[in-house]
Amino acid sequence: MDFFEWLNGYEPRFGLHEVDFNDPNRPRTPRRSAVYYAEIIRNNGIPLPKEDEFLYGEFPKNFCWSVATAAYQIEGAWRADGKGLSIWDKYTHTPLKISNDDNGDVACDSYHKIEEDVEMLKRLKVSHYRFSISWSRVLPDGTTRYVNEMGLNYYERLIDALLAANITPQVTLYHWDLPQALQDVGGWENDTIVQRFKEYAELLFQRLGDKVKFWITLNEPYNTAYLGYGFGTAAPGISVRPGRAPYVVGHNLIKAHAEAWHLYNETYRAKQGGLISITINSDWAEPRNPHKQEDFDAARQYLQFLIGWFAHPIFKNGDYNEVMKTRIRERSLAQGLSSSRLPEFTESEKQRIKGTYDYFGLNHYTTVLTYKYEYSTGILSYDADRGVASVTDRSWLNSGSFWLKVTPFGFRKLLRWIKEEYNNPPIYVTENGISERGAIDFNDTWRIHYHRNYINEALKAVLLDGVDLRGYAAWTLMDNFEWAVGFDERFGFYHVNYTDPTLPRLPKASASYYSQIISCNGFPDPAMGPHPCLETELEGNHVLTISYCFLMNSDTRHHTRTGWQRALSGIRFNITQCRNSTVCAFCSFWNWSTGPGTYFI
Ligand code: NOJ
Numbered sequence: 001m002d003f004f005e006w007l008n009g010y011e012p013r014f015g016l017h018e019v020d021f022n023d024p025n026r027p028r029t030p031r032r033s034a035v036y037y038a039e040i041i042r043n044n045g046i047p048l049p050k051e052d053e054f055l056y057g058e059f060p061k062n063f064c065w066s067v068a069t070a071a072y073q074i075e076g077a078w079r080a081d082g083k084g085l086s087i088w089d090k091y092t093h094t095p096l097k098i099s100n101d102d103n104g105d106v107a108c109d110s111y112h113k114i115e116e117d118v119e120m121l122k123r124l125k126v127s128h129y130r131f132s133i134s135w136s137r138v139l140p141d142g143t144t145r146y147v148n149e150m151g152l153n154y155y156e157r158l159i160d161a162l163l164a165a166n167i168t169p170q171v172t173l174y175h176w177d178l179p180q181a182l183q184d185v186g187g188w189e190n191d192t193i194v195q196r197f198k199e200y201a202e203l204l205f206q207r208l209g210d211k212v213k214f215w216i217t218l219n220e221p222y223n224t225a226y227l228g229y230g231f232g233t234a235a236p237g238i239s240v241r242p243g244r245a246p247y248v249v250g251h252n253l254i255k256a257h258a259e260a261w262h263l264y265n266e267t268y269r270a271k272q273g274g275l276i277s278i279t280i281n282s283d284w285a286e287p288r289n290p291h292k293q294e295d296f297d298a299a300r301q302y303l304q305f306l307i308g309w310f311a312h313p314i315f316k317n318g319d320y321n322e323v324m325k326t327r328i329r330e331r332s333l334a335q336g337l338s339s340s341r342l343p344e345f346t347e348s349e350k351q352r353i354k355g356t357y358d359y360f361g362l363n364h365y366t367t368v369l370t371y372k373y374e375y376s377t378g379i380l381s382y383d384a385d386r387g388v389a390s391v392t393d394r395s396w397l398n399s400g401s402f403w404l405k406v407t408p409f410g411f412r413k414l415l416r417w418i419k420e421e422y423n424n425p426p427i428y429v430t431e432n433g434i435s436e437r438g439a440i441d442f443n444d445t446w447r448i449h450y451h452r453n454y455i456n457e458a459l460k461a462v463l464l465d466g467v468d469l470r471g472y473a474a475w476t477l478m479d480n481f482e483w484a485v486g487f488d489e490r491f492g493f494y495h496v497n498y499t500d501p502t503l504p505r506l507p508k509a510s511a512s513y514y515s516q517i518i519s520c521n522g523f524p525d526p527a528m529g530p531h532p533c534l535e536t537e538l539e540g541n542h543v544l545t546i547s548y549c550f551l552m553n554s555d556t557r558h559h560t561r562t563g564w565q566r567a568l569s570g571i572r573f574n575i576t577q578c579r580n581s582t583v584c585a586f587c588s589f590w591n592w593s594t595g596p597g598t599y600f601i
Pocket of ligand 1: 070073219220363431475482491
C-alpha cells in the first residue's frame with residue numbers, strides 16, 4: 001500500500017492499494033494493479049483468459065463486408081462543377097484550425113477518380129462500399145431551390161460503377177459537411193434545419209433510391225453536436241455555448257433523422273425496398289477500478305452520455321435517457337436556471353422519434369477507463385454535466401491517434417451491450433479501424449493485428465453472444481483527410497502518395513489481409529486443413545518502391561539494366577526489354593502497384 005517514502009514523504013505512491021492519508025481511518029482501496037497481481041498469484045502465472053482465446057469460425061452467410069469513406073475526406077474538387085462551400089471548406093481555410101493548415105481542397109481527388117477507387121474496392125473483394133454525399137455538391141446553398149446536376153452526376157456515376165462491379169452502395173447522407181449557406185443561418189442550432197435535411201434526403205431518395213438500398217441518415221451525431229458546437233475542434237468550430245449548443249444541435253439532429261426515416265418509410269420504402277437508419281459512435285467504457293461501484297457508475301454514465309444520447313430516443317422510447325435528463329436538470333437548477341439545459345421532446349415528438357431505425361449503425365474504435373469527476377457547479381458544459389473523466393491503460397497498444405488504443409475486447413462488450421440495452425437490433429458496424437503516423441511503411445502489421453483481433457471479437461459476439469451483427473465496414477479505403485489532424489494520421493488500406501500530383505494509391509499489406517478475411521468470411525480453423533480462401537492474394541499487391549535518379553540512353557542502358565535488376569532483386573519481376581530506346585529520365589521516387597507478370601519499363 002502507499003506509505004511514507006522517506007525523503008519524498010507521501011508523494012510517490014508505490015502501493016497496490018491506495019491509502020487516503022487525509023482520512024484519520026486511513027482507508028485502503030485496491031488499485032487495478034492489486035487486482036491484476038492477485039490474479040497472477042491465483043493463476044500462478046499469466047494464462048490467456050478464455051475470452052481472449054482466438055475463435056476460429058465463420059460469419060453468417062451473406063454477411064456484408066465493406067469499407068468506408070466520407071465525401072470531404074476523399075473527394076477534393078472543392079469548387080468544381082458548381083459545388084457550394086461547406087462548413088469544412090470554411091473551417092479548413094481558417095488559419096490554425098488544422099495540423100499543417102491542411103485542407104480537403106484536393107484530398108484524394110476521388111471526384112475525378114471513380115475508376116481507380118472502384119478498382120481498389122474490387123481488389124479488396126468487398127461486397128459493400130460505404131461513402132457519403134456532399135450536401136453542398138448537390139445543393140450548393142443547401143436548399144432544393146437549385147439542384148447542381150453535375151455534382152449529383154458524380155454520385156450517379158460512382159453508384160453505377162459500383163453496381164457494375166457487384167458492390168452494394170451504403171450511402172451516408174450527412175458526414176459532417178453542412179452547406180455553409182445553412183450554417184450562415186445558424187446551422188444545426190436552427191430548427192429549420194430539420195426541414196432542410198428532409199428536403200435534401202427526399203431529393204436523394206428520388207434521384208438515387210432506385211439503385212441505393214442502404215441509407216445512413218447521419219454519421220456520428222455526437223461529433224457534430226459536441227466537437228462542432230461544444231468543444232469547437234470540428235466545423236463549424238463553435239465553443240462559446242458549451243452548456244447549451246450541443247444539446248440543441250443534438251435535439252435537431254435527432255428530429256432530422258426521424259423525419260428522413262419517416263419520409264423513406266412512408267413514401268419510398270414500398271417501391272424502393274431499402275434500409276435506412278443512423279450511425280452512432282461509441283467507445284466502450286470500463287470502470288477504472290473494477291472494485292469500485294463509483295467507477296462502475298461512471299462507466300454507465302459515460303455510455304449513456306455518448307451512445308445513449310442518440311440511441312436511447314431512437315432505439316428505446318423517443319426520449320433522452322434518465323442519466324442525462326437527471327444530471328443535466330440537476331446541474332441546471334443548481335446553476336440558478338429555471339429549467340434544464342437539455343431540451344425536452346413533446347409527447348408527439350417522442351412518438352415520432354421512437355423506433356425510427358431499420359438497423360443499428362455503429363462506429364467503434366477504442367475503450368476508455370472511467371471514474372467520477374465532479375466539476376464545480378458554475379461550469380456549464382457537456383463534460384461537466386457528464387461528470388466523468390477517463391484514462392487508458394498504459395499496457396494498451398497505441399496507434400497514430402492519441403485517443404485510439406488497441407482494445408479489441410471492448411468491441412465485443414459494446415456489441416453485447418447494444419444487444420441487451422436496445423432489444424437486440426440488427427447491427428451494422430459502419431466504421432472500425434486504426435491509424436498510423438510518420439514515414440509510410442507498407443508492411444502495416446499493426447493494422448493487420450487490429451483488424452484480425454477486432455473482427456475476431458465481433459465473431460465471438462455473433463457466435464457466442466448471439467449478437468445480430470449483419471455487416472462490418474473497415475475505416476478506411478485509403479489514407480485521407482483526417483479532419484483536425486489533416487493528413488498526419490492515416491487509416492487507409494491503401495496509401496495515397498500526396499507528393500505525386502496523380503495521387504497514386506498503393507496497397508499496404510493490410511489490404512491483402514482484409515481481403516483474405518472477406519474471402520474466408522471469417523477465420524477458417526487451421527485444424528481443418530488448409531483452406532483455399534487463405535491462398536487468395538490481393539491482385540496488385542506487389543509494391544515496388546524505387547528511389548533512383550538516372551538518365552538512360554543507349555550507352556548507359558546496360559548499366560541501367562544492371563541497376564534495375566539489382567533494385568528489383570527478390571521481387572517477382574521479369575524485365576524483358578527497355579521500351580523506350582532513346583532517352584528516358586527516371587527521377588526521384590517511383591511507386592508501382594502491380595500484379596505478377598511481365599513488365600515493360
Ligand atoms: C469517425 C469518422 O466518421 C471518420 O470520418 C473519421 O475519419 C474516423 N472516425 C477516424 O477518426
